[in-house]
Amino acid sequence: xxxxxxxxxxxxxxxxxxxxxxxxxxxxxxxxxxxxxxxxxxxxxxxxxxxxxxxxxxxxxxxxxxxxxxxxxxxxxxxxxxxxxxxxxxxxxxxxxxxxxxxxxxxxxxxxxxxxxxxxxxxxxxxxxxxxxxxxxxxxxxxxxxxxxxxxxxxxxxxxxxxxxxxxxxxxxxxxxxxxxxxxxxxxxxxxxxxxxxxxxxxxxxxxxxxxxxxxxxxxxxxxxxxxxxxxxxxxxxxxxxxxxxxxxxxxxxxxxxxxxxxxxxxxxx
Amino acid sequence: xxxxxxxxxxxxxxxxxxxxxxxxxxxxxxxxxxxxxxxxxxxxxxxxxxxxxxxxxxxxxxxxxxxxxxxxxxxxxxxxxxxxxxxxxxxxxxxxxxxxxxxxxxxxxxxxxxxxxxxxxxxxxxxxxxxxxxxxxxxxxxxxxxxxxxxxxxxxxxxxxxxxxxxxxxxxxxxxxxxxxxxxxxxxxxxxxxxxxxxxxxxxxxxxxxxxxxxxxxxxxxxxxxxxxxxxxxxxxxxxxxxxxxxxx
Numbered sequence: 279x280x281x282x283x284x285x286x287x288x289x290x291x292x293x294x295x296x297x298x299x300x301x302x303x304x305x306x307x308x309x310x311x312x313x314x315x316x317x318x319x320x321x322x323x324x325x326x327x328x329x330x331x332x333x334x335x336x337x338x339x340x341x342x343x344x345x346x347x348x349x350x351x352x353x354x355x356x357x358x359x360x361x362x363x364x365x366x367x368x369x370x371x372x373x374x375x376x377x378x379x380x381x382x383x384x385x386x387x388x389x390x391x392x393x394x395x396x397x398x399x400x401x402x403x404x405x406x407x408x409x410x411x412x413x414x415x416x417x418x419x420x421x422x423x424x425x426x427x428x429x430x431x432x433x434x435x436x437x438x439x440x441x442x443x444x445x446x447x448x449x450x451x452x453x454x455x456x457x458x459x460x461x462x463x464x465x466x467x468x469x470x471x472x473x474x475x476x477x478x479x480x481x482x483x484x485x486x487x488x489x490x491x492x493x494x495x496x497x498x499x500x501x502x503x504x505x506x507x508x509x510x511x512x513x514x515x516x517x518x519x520x521x522x523x524x525x526x527x528x529x530x531x532x533x534x535x536x537x538x539x540x541x542x543x544x545x546x547x548x
Numbered sequence: 549x550x551x552x553x554x555x556x557x558x559x560x561x562x563x564x565x566x567x568x569x570x571x572x573x574x575x576x577x578x579x580x581x582x583x584x585x586x587x588x589x590x591x592x593x594x595x596x597x598x599x600x601x602x603x604x605x606x607x608x609x610x611x612x613x614x615x616x617x618x619x620x621x622x623x624x625x626x627x628x629x630x631x632x633x634x635x636x637x638x639x640x641x642x643x644x645x646x647x648x649x650x651x652x653x654x655x656x657x658x659x660x661x662x663x664x665x666x667x668x669x670x671x672x673x674x675x676x677x678x679x680x681x682x683x684x685x686x687x688x689x690x691x692x693x694x695x696x697x698x699x700x701x702x703x704x705x706x707x708x709x710x711x712x713x714x715x716x717x718x719x720x721x722x723x724x725x726x727x728x729x730x731x732x733x734x735x736x737x738x739x740x741x742x743x744x745x746x747x748x749x750x751x752x753x754x755x756x757x758x759x760x761x762x763x764x765x766x767x768x769x770x771x772x773x774x775x776x777x778x779x780x781x782x783x784x785x786x787x788x789x790x791x792x793x794x795x796x797x
Contacts, residue, residue: 304667311664315655383653387646389627390668459570542630545623546561547569 301391305398312402327406328413331361338478350480352509355423358414359508360477360501363439366407367497368468374399374447375464379455382548392541393534396451400444408436418508426511432504435514438522439500445529446496448537455540455547476501496525550639551720551751552602552625557595557634559620559775564589594620595631596775602720604640607742607752609766609783611759611790617775618755622646622722625753640719640751641670645709647724654698658689661697662712669716679715686711686741688734706730714741720751739765759787 317323335357342348350356377395378385384395419425454460475497484492492498499522503514565588595617602608610618623629624636626644653661662683666676684693687707692700700708707730713721730738742765746752756762762769762783769786771779779789 300670303673307664307667311653311656311660314660315653318655386623386628388644388665388668389642456569457571457574459572463571545629 301394304390305394305401308394308398309401309405312399313405316402316406324409324413327410331358331365331410331414332417334361342478348479352422354421355418356505356509357478358418359505360475362407362411362414363435363501363504364472364475364477364497365410366403366439367443367500368471369406370400370403370443371446371450372461372464372468373403374443375450375454375461377447378451378544379458379548385548386545392544393448393537396447396537397444400440400447403443404436404440423508424511428507428511428513431513432507434519435500435503435507438519438526439497441526441530442496442500442522445526445531445533448530448533450533452537452540452544455544471495471497476505496522496529499525549604550601551604552600552639552753553637554598554600554621554625555635557598557621557624557631557636558593559595559617559624559629560632561592561594562589563592593775595624597634598772598775598777599634600770600777600780602751602753604719604751605746605749606767607746607754607765609762609769609786610753610755610772611757611762611769611787612772612778613794615774616772618772619646619724620775621772622724622753622755626722638720641717642720642722643669643713643716643718644722645713645724646722655696657694657696658684658700658708659693662708665712666716669712669718671716683708683711683715686715703730703734707734710738710741714745718750720753721745722753724755725757759791763787 335354338357339354342350343353374396377399378392381395384390385392415425450460450464454464474492474495481492481498481502499518503518503522506512506514506518598617598621600608610621612618620629622644623646624631625638626642626646627636627638628644628646653664656664659680662680663676666679666683667673671679684690687704687710689700689704689708692704697705697708710730713723739761742752754762754766766783768781769783770777771786771790773793778793779786
């Protein structure tokens with residue numbers, strides 16, 4: 279494979295597309311690598327990533343149906359339908375935050391478009407999410423979920439969420455090269471986000487005047503759409519999907535811009 | 549034909565007097581700004597107006613004292629760092645051996661690391677499969693191919709990095725003091741391989757403090773001092789100039 283002359287100042291959308299094709303093999307191999315590392319150090323491996331949402335589900339179900347009596351029918355399904363997309367958002371962004379700062383050997387020793395590192399990390403999280411979802415689906419059905427054709431729309435919602443995660447990850451990964459406590463800050467933001475997203479409650483309990491601010495949370499609508507499909511067995515409206523898609527594209531544009539701006543100094547700061 | 553063109557390249561590093569790289573630090577210093585305390589830093593020009601061309605098939609040695617900008621120059625050629633001024637153009641694929649070992653991921657096995665490196669170097673999947681054997685063979689690591697990289701000695705890691713770099717069909721190899729940790733036998737083997745690499749019409753840029761190696765192996769040399777090119781051209785002249793300078797100090 280003979281490459282054309284590479285100039286350092288080459289920088290356009292075209293370069294990205296070219297490199298996406300050129301690095302397709304690399305992206306796939308790095309995703310596999312990421313995956314292996316995630317599950318290598320525990321013999322239970324993937325089982326952990328099922329036990330975690332299941333235990334959260336059990337605890338929250340106990341708290342909300344026995345102690346607080348939330349009155350929501352079939353609470354475990356109500357919860358899981360939101361918990362799974364939330365887990366992808368929080369794990370995806372958190373894991374990606376350290377991809378540049380925590381990878382000095384790849385950043386300093388060889389040239390590779392750096393966004394590839396973030397993208398592959400996100401893809402690995404995404405595949406985990408899909409596996410988690412597939413493995414938990416029978417459990418959800420056993421718990422009383424009705425499986426309808428509405429589920430065919432779910433991939434669209436998932437892809438929108440992936441774009442949101444990618445946009446945020448690019449920004450977070452770039453910023454955390456320069457601010458090493460970004461990871462800790464993001465952890466706190468996510469803890470807050472868990473309560474500010476409609477995971478264990480119905481969003482209608484939010485007072486009307488705060489509704490606008492509440493809906494600024496980029497994952498709110500993704501969670502609501504997932505729940506509509508899995509729990510209420512209804513289709514989200516086109517509007518329900520267009521808004522998060524717009525948010526996703528906006529986040530991607532901003533995240534990528536921040537990333538490109540800070541990228542030239544990555545090798546010096548890691 | 550020039551495979552590497554470095555035109556008037558400068559690179560500046562900012563060295564802060566007090567390291568501030570957390571958000572908390574940033575907030576603290578923003579607040580104390582009103583009190584008149586500012587964070588200060590020193591500027592260091594790691595490279596100053598460096599111009600250098602490398603002709604295809606030649607090997608070039610870069611010499612100079614510690615901190616003269618040799619590694620920074622290699623990093624800029626490898627596109628790992630970007631210059632603040634000037635431009636670089638590289639025609640061909642680069643196999644960098646910057647710092648010791650590839651060490652992509654200590655938890656992955658030798659084989660898996662080779663796959664990652666090979667893919668980044670642009671080897672296609674089927675090609676990669678065939679090459680893995682010869683890479684591990686050359687590094688004499690057959691016994692350890694399924695061991696995690698972290699369990700290998702530093703010399704072994706260097707050997708692996710070297711074999712991967714020469715076996716991935718790169719046009720240009722950048723070598724930063726990598727031979728130093730290998731044992732004598734492997735150093736010999738590397739040198740032979742380097743010569744073959746060169747005979748195949750490929751280009752090598754070598755950073756080294758080993759003047760014998762540079763004299764024996766390089767067609768041309770560049771002498772860097774405090775980020776500037778002091779002398780360049782015929783290897784033995786440049787090496788002589790370097791030694792003269794060191795002795796006159």
